[in-house]
Amino acid sequence: MNALTIKALAFAAILIIATIAVVTSLDIDIMGDFVYAVTMGGAIAIAVITAFVTTKYINQMKTDTPSGDLADENWDGIGEYENELPSGWAYAFLATFLWSMWYGFLGYPTNAYSQIGEYNEEVLAYNEKFESLHKNADAATLLEMGESIYLVQCAPCHGNTGDGLSGKAQDFTGRMTKEQVLYVINNGSNQLGYPMGMMPPGMAAGKDAEDIATYVAGGMQGEKPASFAACASCHGEDGKGMNGMAPNLAQYDDTLMTLVLEKGKKGVIGTMPSFKDRLTPVQQKAMTVYIQSLSN
Amino acid sequence: MFFHWLEKNPFFFAAGISIVISFAGLLEIVPNFAEAARPLVDLKPRTVLQLAGKNVYKKDNCISCHSQMIRPFKSETDRYGAYSLSGEYVYDRPFLWGSKRTGPDLHRVGNYRTTDWHENHMWDPPAIVPGSIMPAYKHQFTNLADIETAYAEAVTVKNAFNTPYGPEFKGTRAAWEAHKPKVLEEAKRIADDMKNKDIKEAVARGEVPEVVALIAYLNSLK
DSSP, rough: OOOOHHHHHHHHHHHHHHHHHHHHTTTTOOGGGHHHHHHHHHHHHHHHHHHHHHHHHHHHHHHHHHHHHHOOOBBBBBBOOHHHHOHHHHHHHHHHHHHHHHHHHIIEEEESHHHHHHHHHHHHHHHHHHHHHHHTOHHHHHHHHHHHHIIIHHHHHOOSSSSHHHHTTTOTTSOOOHHHHHHHHHHOOOOOOOTOOOOOOOOSSSHHHHHHHHHHHHTSSSSGGGGGHHHHHHOOOSSSEEEHSSSSSSSSSHHHHHHHHOEEEOOOOOEEEEOTSSHHHHHHHHHHHHHHHHHH | OOOHHHHHOOHHHHHHHHHHHHHHHHHHHHHHHHHHHHHOEEEEEOOHHHHHHHHHHHHHTGGGGOOOOSSHHHHHHHHHHHOOOOGGGOOSSSSSHHHHHSSOOOHHHHHHOHHHHHHHHHHHHHHHHHHOOOOOOOGGGTTTTTTTHHHHHHHHHHHHHHOEEEEESSSSHHHHHHHHHHHHHHHHHHHHTOHHHHHHHHHHTOBHHHHHHHHHHHHHOO
């Protein structure tokens, strides 16, 4: 070991000590964390290896004499020895070449990045997480979820408070207005596909229709008009649609919500588009809970 | 040798490099592009009324606040519907992707808004969407849409780009007069869903207010 090696190692030691000093002064516990320890080990290795490699080549430059065969060509008098290709360099080149073949013909074509693919994976993962998280959601969660869906999907037409923006859309604070009931009585309805089938136009007329409309719009309160018998045969005595056989005239029940969201609705106010496949089953349940909360 | 000459002539060297790089680009980009730019199965070109509405959309500069391009991110598809495909735009000349969303994206607005909503909204946006900064477009209720130019546009793209309009689309006055009732019939279907009396009367007279054409166009964005 000559003087140069000792100097180089001393320099490396100073570097290492300085590094440790700075890191310690920053209140970092080097041995307390695996990554810190590996990083510091790497830094020490680099400093020591650099010291040895540098001394080796400096010594070689001082003592080496030229030997071997010169190549034929020279550049303005500067020649070149016919040395073997360094083996490490040659293997690295070969490895790069093989890798490029693999990447070009197999790696990239079979594993290319796709924006749509990433989107599909993201949606799939999210939906699974969402479904498992809310499988047994309680009422409060559903109400909150329903409100946030409502504000994005429904509020642009039905208003932030669900009041239908003074007659521009269905008013969720009540079930039906007198005008709506009269319109259905006069025009019939067959949009939602209830098991009872089509409601023909003109089930009641004149004063009878007026009475029914007032009664239904009033939320089935007060005295039931005799003419309501025409409605009761399908919608039930209480107007609740006989468990999903016909539309519920008193509440926004599950069946009504599901069918309207799926098929949309056209009425005296205007047209509502279908929201088929836009909501998951859990979200749809949440919507029902929220809409029901608006009319209570 | 040839490369000695090339090394001494930087201009031709640069030109050569450009050719080599463009060739690689051509090989990578063009096949993808040709595949993606084909029309979707069952894609129909816009009707004359919808084209007239598209011209209203351009004239009133909806594009400066609304995009028509849903990107494949969950946050976007949750709100606007399925992400856009390039094959959906092939008959749009020009496409109206837009680059700024002051308002929402409109590429699938026909799926979740209806004629009566648009009628109320174009008349007074803040009354429908509280806090909306969109201005009212009341002039669209009185200005008339130029359906004749829209028809000419349809004939032009049919002749120039082979857009699949039917054989009845010809560049003659007689062909237009024969087609006009179809446009008015479509306008009437829109007007039937509207509440504004003036609009209904105008359409019954054979005029097409801008808002009717625009709604036809917006409803066709699905």
